[in-house]
Amino acid sequence: xxxxxxxxxxxxxxxxxxxxxxxxxxxxxxxxxxxxxxxxxxxxxxxxxxxxxxxxxxxxxxxxxxxxxxxxxxxxxxxxxxxxxxxxxxxxxxxxxxxxxxxxxxxxxxxxxxxxxxxxxxxxxxxxxxxxxxxxxxxxxxxxxxxxxxxxxxxxxxxxxxxxxxxxxxxxxxxxxxxxxxxxxxxxxxxxxxxxxxxxxxxxxxxxxxxxxxxxxxxxxxxxxxxxxxxxxxxxxxxxxxxxxxxxxxxxxxxxxxxxxxxxxxxxxxxxxxxxxxxxxxxxxxxxxxxxxxxxxxxxxxxxxxxxxxxxxxxxxxxxxxxxxxxxxxxxxxxxxxxxxxxxxxxxxxxxxxxxxxxxxxxxxxxxxxxxxxxxxxx
Numbered sequence: 001x002x003x004x005x006x007x008x009x010x011x012x013x014x015x016x017x018x019x020x021x022x023x024x025x026x027x028x029x030x031x032x033x034x035x036x037x038x039x040x041x042x043x044x045x046x047x048x049x050x051x052x053x054x055x056x057x058x059x060x061x062x063x064x065x066x067x068x069x070x071x072x073x074x075x076x077x078x079x080x081x082x083x084x085x086x087x088x089x090x091x092x093x094x095x096x097x098x099x100x101x102x103x104x105x106x107x108x109x110x111x112x113x114x115x116x117x118x119x120x121x122x123x124x125x126x127x128x129x130x131x132x133x134x135x136x137x138x139x140x141x142x143x144x145x146x147x148x149x150x151x152x153x154x155x156x157x158x159x160x161x162x163x164x165x166x167x168x169x170x171x172x173x174x175x176x177x178x179x180x181x182x183x184x185x186x187x188x189x190x191x192x193x194x195x196x197x198x199x200x201x202x203x204x205x206x207x208x209x210x211x212x213x214x215x216x217x218x219x220x221x222x223x224x225x226x227x228x229x230x231x232x233x234x235x236x237x238x239x240x241x242x243x244x245x246x247x248x249x250x251x252x253x254x255x256x257x258x259x260x261x262x263x264x265x266x267x268x269x270x271x272x273x274x275x276x277x278x279x280x281x282x283x284x285x286x287x288x289x290x291x292x293x294x295x296x297x298x299x300x301x302x303x304x305x306x307x308x309x310x311x312x313x314x315x316x317x318x319x320x321x322x323x324x325x326x327x328x329x330x331x332x333x334x335x336x337x338x339x340x341x342x343x344x345x346x347x348x349x350x351x352x353x354x355x356x357x358x359x360x361x362x363x364x365x366x367x368x369x370x371x372x373x374x375x376x377x378x379x
Contacts (some may be wrong), residue, residue, distance in 0.1 A: 055303055056287060056338035058330050063283045065216050065320055069255070071207035071225070071274040073266055076258070079199035081173050085188040086147050089114030092166050094184050096177055096195070103197065105174045110182075110194065113166045120144055121163040128158060175199040200268070203261050205237060207274045208252040216278045217242065223257045227272035235259055235266065239276065284330055285323040287338045291316065300330060301337040309337055 012018065093111040096103055103109070124140040131137065144154050148169055157163070179196035182188060205225055209217060217239060225235040237259025246253045257274060259266070291314070292299045298316050301309040314329030330336065 054337075054339045055335050056290060058284055058286060058326075058332060058334045058336060060282045060332055061285045061323075062279060063281055063285070063318075063320060063325060065278040065318065067209060067213045067216050067276040067278075069207040069209050069274050069276070071205045071257075071272055073268050073270045073272070074204045074206055075198050075200075075268050076202050076204055079175070079202065080178075081175070081197050082193055083109065083169075083172075083195040083197060085112075085190055085192045085194060087114050087116040088189050089117065089187070091182055091184055091186050091188060091194075094182070095168075096171075097180070097184075099177055099180050101177045103171045103175060103177065105171055107171050108168045109171050111166050111168045112188075117147055117167055118163055118165065120147055121157055124154075124157065125161055125163070171197070173197060173199065198268075200261050200264065202258060203266055203268060204240070205257040205259060205272070205274050207255045207257065207276075208247075208250065209255050209276070211246055211251050211253060213276075214242070214253060217255060217276050218278065222277055223259075224275040224277070225257070225259060225272055226275070227266070227270055229270055229272075230265070235262060283317070284326045284332060285320060286326055286330065286336060288319065288322050288324055290336050290338045291324050298324075302330070303335040303337065 089112045091110055092113050095108040095110060120140070120143050124137075124144055127133070127136040127140040141154060144157075147167075149157075149167065150170060153167070175197040176199075177195055178198050179193075181193045181195065188194065205223070219239050219242065221239045223237050223239060225237060227233070227235070237257045239255060240258040241256040243254040243256070255274075255276070261267075286300060290300050292301075293316075298314050299311050300314055302312045304310045312329055315327040317325035317327045319325070
């Protein structure tokens with residue numbers, strides 16, 4: 001495990017206490033004999049198996065960055081409405097009497113008796129008789145509109161000249177009753193909440209995203225939502241808004257996405273995970289395990305022949321999940337060591353004495369590779 005430890009006789013390593021293994025020459029060797037092949041390493045088929053070396057054919061892929069964040073579903077604020085009493089009165093009848101009932105715009109909600117409303121109708125008829133004062137008629141009509149009467153109800157009053165003792169109030173929107181606050185016979189005061197109604201056909205997904213991931217999130221970008229309630233299913237939406245203030249404690253910012261409720265399948269306050277996606281065109285991606293990073297240098301091992309590997313310094317771009325974007329150094333179609341590159345690198349240093357990629361103080365020895373493999377087998 002520690003190539004810096006040498007002994008002229010059998011014994012134990014003073015660092016890790018493993019048995020020292022006699023160094024023998026094998027077919028795994030740094031090739032120096034031919035010009036231009038100083039840094040190559042050759043591995044027999046047996047050694048590739050012991051070092052767990054697998055290769056990967058480099059090809060261009062879509063550069064799709066992802067940011068994952070926990071989130072919860074909420075109502076769309078402007079699709080939610082509070083129905084409150086606009087005057088004092090008594091609820092005579094409820095047409096919608098259960099939480100969870102669906103209503104359509106224009107459907108009756110409740111019937112109410114109110115002396116204030118009777119007086120307002122009477123004022124309108126008096127003003128209508130005095131037709132020589134249009135401002136008085138306009139003011140009386142406006143008061144009825146503020147009380148919640150529809151155009152049709154005001155028109156009926158104007159035509160029949162008959163005051164209604166009770167008035168039916170109609171829903172101003174379509175949606176679902178998420179809260180009902182009254183019963184038939186209850187007295188209500190001006191401002192008392194009667195219903196809360198929400199249109200649940202669309203919902204918001206609220207996520208907390210770290211500030212260093214904000215550059216990967218754009219308004220209008222597609223998102224995927226995974227919910228605990230529906231494991232294995234994905235729901236698609238898009239980013240609608242990035243909140244303007246960062247939480248100073250968590251260093252996160254809220255991101256709001258909007259999506260369909262999928263026919264009521266999704267419900268407010270469900271918890272899940274939102275995946276934000278950003279496409280950056282095409283580029284060369286290689287497995288992260290294939291890249292050996294030491295300080296400012298990054299190296300991959302290119303397969304250049306049967307069992308032969310050559311180090312190639314590369315310039316790294318962003319990381320895309322478990323892969324690195326390679327800006328330069330590797331070409332489309334190259335075959336690289338996807339796993340086991342660290343052991344190839346260690347073998348190169350052991351044989352040549354020259355660092356390639358990995359420059360840590362402790363290097364896994366591959367005389368070696370077989371020692372490391374035997375150690376893993378003894379665990």
